[in-house]
Amino acid sequence: MEKKTALVTGGSRGIGRATALELASRGMNVAVVFAGNAESAAETVRQLKTIGAKAQAYQCDVADLTAVKTTAQRILEDFGSVDVLVNNAGVTRDSLLLSAKEADWDRVLGVSLKGAFHMTQALYRHFMKKRAGRIINVSSIVGLHGNAGQAGYAAAKAGIIGFTKSVAKELAGRGVTCNAVAPGFIQSDMTNAMPEKARDAAVATIPMGRPGLPEDVAKAVAFLAGEDAAYITGVVLRVDGGLGM
16 A cells, blocks of 8 residues: 655644654655755654655745645645645744734744645645545644733634634545644743743643643544544644643
8 A cells, every 4th residue: 555645834843843753654755845954853853764654844934825835735745645734833922912023923924824734725626536534723822721822822722723623624524634733731842942930830730740742632633544433533632641621
């Protein structure tokens, strides 16, 4: 059987890299889409090839529709098909609403929400013709509950949830599922850079008593991408150690 191919945006590090590696460990080839860190993307590709996957990195700003269309076409030509789309790319520009800059708001929604729209639309006809496919969008518990100082990010991640449910309804009849994962406080470069007291305070609010790992999210994505999730669509799966209860 031909190997399936996954396309992971924001795949050069963090949750994106962990997801790419998890999908590769389950037998998939992976197209890694990244915005700017070519060195990190190359390292992800190296690790993927070590596992035995066909892998290639593609630099693309997902907020740019023309760039997304071009990149999606290149990936289809290079891999022959896309079976799993993981819309993971996102950015933050945190500040209280009073001092928020419009350019920062536009950038956060452009990458985190509009980017998912762009990539999904670019592959929409491909999935319809295949009458099969998995789309997994990375939201956040911030999109479910909000967070002070993150109005733009929360709006984008809440938008992802509405987007997910709408696409799920559109494509269900074609055998294509669309689901979302909503990570909580996940260990990352950003959280590791937090002051120790602030980080400890955040962890203290998690019922399971620890931050999540990128691999925790990756395994949830891989489940939704697999055959065991064939009858699951329009779902938001929290991966948060109970934080959102």
